[in-house]
Amino acid sequence: MSLFGTTPSDLDLEDLLQLIIGAFALAVPVSFSEEAWHLGETLPTLNLLLVVLLSLGFLSIYAAQSLFQGRIRDRLPRYLLRLILAYGITLVVVSLVLLALDKWPLLTEPADALRRTLVVSLPASMGAIVVDALDKE
Known part of the structure; x- marks a missing residue:
């Protein structure tokens, strides 16, 4: 069931699940790292x-080459939607994992919660897009 057509670059429920699984696969080990929590708190804004x-x-390069074959x-619009969904899903998955570990202090320290999410999202977003593209090649 495709949301936007029938080409390999289209997005369907399977793709959304692959993004979630890929993000989760790399978010979990990194989220358990005290170094990642500390890095999120201390990393300069730049x-x-x-x-x-x-x-x-x-995400942009990998999606362009693997999912869209450079075209x-x-x-x-489909390409941009794919990037937004991949990164958005990654942010949600990472936030949920950190919340489950009681390391996402959104109500008491929202800046730290956001910063930790962004740090852990670097590897998690890679996992999301790679798993999503596995069956496209």
């Missing part, structure tokens, strides 16, 4: 921005 840009850059010009 470096945190670089982490986000690296995450989005990897994104005619499918730019």
Whole structure:
């Protein structure tokens, strides 16, 4: 059941589940790391921005080459939606994992919660997009 058509770059329920599983697979081991919690609290804002840009850059390049075979010009809305969903799902999965570990202090320290989420989302987003692309090649 595809949400946007029938080409390999289209998004369906299986793809959403693959994004969730891929993000979860790398979010769990990193989320258990005290170093990741501490890094989220102490990393300078400029470096945190670089982490986000690296995450989005990897997602962009990998999705363009693996899911869209380098042909994104005619499918730019689908490509952008894929990137937004991949990163958004990753952020939600990482937040839930950190919440389950009582390491996501959204109500008491929202800045730390966001920063930890962004740090752990770097590897988790890679896992999400790689697992999503496995059956496309």
